[in-house]
Amino acid sequence: MRQGQAGLRLYRNAGLAVRKRSRKRIGLTERVPLLLPETPNHAWSMDFVHDGLADGRRIRCLNVVDDCTRESILIEVDTSISGARVARVLDRIAGYRPLPRMIRVDHGPEFTSLALDAWAHARGVKLVFTQPGKPTQNAYIESFNGRFRDECLNDHWFLTLHEARVLIEAWRKDYNSARPHSSLGNITPAEFAAQRQFATQDSTAPCS
Secondary structure, three states, X not given: OHHHHHHHHHHHHOOOOOXXXXXXXXXXXXXXXXXXXXXXXOEEEEEEEEEEOOOOOEEEEEEEEEOOOOOEEEEEEEOOOOHHHHXXXXXXXXXXOOOOOEEEEOOOOOOOOHHHHHHHHHHOOEEEEXXXXXXXXXXXXHHHHHHHHHHOHHHOOOOOHHHHHHHHHHHHHHHHHHOOEHHHOOEOHHHHHHHOOOOOXXXXXXXX
């Protein structure tokens, strides 16, 4: 200890700066205001919702929503979902749907993980982080989460993980194809996406 203190004094006396090691911080991109997305597939939002099985085990639901069309793109259900798993889920979506330009997330450890940071860099997708304690900065996913909990999770008592996945997927499909949204002109997310010719490069119709 004394040798270390003596070394610091010698550095200071010689006018030298002591180099400090810094940890890399993930997700320190600029925060983009929550604006009305211009086109389908421009921006997605992701978040987790928690629930439980009848035997007491906790489950996590990763919700992925298109901000423009309000479509529920996917709900991944499991007892544990890591940052690497989130990246694999997004790659699975990319097998049948183009990835967006940006994905809005909070500062949860899965979203700030090295695995997801590396995935986003490799795929050219921008991760946009909301400020802690300000859920209104991700209002699209927060609104969806509320409906998901009220209309699905609170209405079911899941006996097994398999049953949870089946019932949640059935609700997701019904939400997309049979639930009109006033913000979409009282049509369903699936109908709205079809009208806007989803995922076409020349689509310029604004969302409302």
